[in-house]
Amino acid sequence: MESHNMLSWNVRGINKREKQVSLSKFFFVNKIGHGALLETKLHGDKVGKMMSSFFIGWNYYSSSASEGRLLILWQPQVVTVEILKESDQFVHICVKEVKSNKLFCVTFVYGRNSTEGRLPLWVDLAGLSFPANPWIVAGDFNAVFEGTDRWTDHISFEDTVLKSWNKPIKGAGLVRIVRKLSRLKVVLRKFNKHFVGDVAQNYSLAKDKYQSAQASLQKNPHSKELQREELLAGESFTFHSRAYDSFLRQKSKVDWLRYGDDNTAYFHACLKQRRANNCITSVVTESGQLIEKFDDVVGHFVTHFQKIMGSNSSASVPI
Incomplete structure (x- = not known):
């Protein structure tokens, strides 16, 4: 293999044979030389069975600390791997490319769901040693940044982030990353205030304006x-x-992480609420009459659109 790629993938369970087959094909097609699988949910001899069946010739690492959460695997003819440190939330390794003899460190992370649960992770990361540079951190921290992902839809978001991140800052290793993140947090707060604003208020105003426009159009379609x-x-x-x-x-997301969509009562309660929000149970006519019966509501909408579009239409032109 002349070149190879590294992978970090939250697979969310790979107990099924079909998924293991697809996974091995993905590794082959994309020339994966080494990487980590997160949230494998594989325990005991299931890891060895999967590797011997679908990753023939590969080496792997799993321990009682990270079993079911992190699985490190690599092709020995491509790289050698030394395990430096681990916990139930990360595995820190040193990688050496066989062909070029280049060394670098990789820390694969699968963080706990709660803020409190991730506290030991930050302490451990701050105390890591690095026998080689560069250092790569990959994985799933299971953390939500204070600014929501609505920012990413804004045309200026990427430039704002890159401009802040690429500015020089004092420090090395994790200290430098933490300082950059702290600076970026301030920048994104300002970005949120000036470009995004109050999301709930904007939504409410847009909704009122849309309803008003619809009411005006009903009077003069x-x-x-x-x-x-x-x-x-x-x-x-x-x-x-x-x-x-x-x-x-x-x-x-905090509630979903706490209760999970496997919690039937919580899941169906949310589903019921969403259905209720999307359901039209009543309508007020142009004359101010309130219609609440389902059949009458349906009839009102049919009559309304018949007035605008007509009751008959032709979908084809006679030849």
Whole structure:
């Protein structure tokens, strides 16, 4: 193998044979020389069985500390691996490329779900030794940054992050990374204030504007100007609705991590609430009449759109 790639992948369980087959094919196609599988959920002799069946000639490392969470694997003809330090949340290794004799360190991380659970991880990372440079950190920290992922949709987000990250800063190793993250946190707070703003308020305003535009269009459905206003208001509402939904999903991630979607009662309660939010149970007509019966609500919508589009239409042109 002339060149190779490194991989870190949260596979979320690989007990099924079909998934193990797909995994080995992926490694072969993408020329993976070494890497780590996170959240394998493989325990005992299941790891050895998978390796001997689908990763013939590969070496691997798993221990009682990281079993089921982190599995390190490599091709010995491509790299040699020395385990330097480990815990239940990381495995720190030194890698040597067989062909070039180049050395570098890699720390594969699979963090705990809670902030408290990750505290020992930061302490351990700060105390790592590095017999070689560079140092690569890869994996899943199971952490949500204070700013939600709605930022990533903004056109200026990537430039803002890179501009802050690429600025020189004093320090080395993990200390330098922590200082850069602290600086970036301040930058993103300012970015959030000036470019993103109050997501909930923006959503509420966009929703009110969209409803107002729809009401105006109902009174005069053939007005081109009102149609355009309703279209623009709808696009604005869609954008802010997605941002607000992203915001809520990030805020609720703590509950999902705590209870999990395997918790039937919690999962179905959330599902029931989402269905209720998406369900139209009543409607107010142009004259101010409140309609609450399901059949009457459906009939009102059918009648409304028949007035706009007509009751008959032809889907084809006779030849």
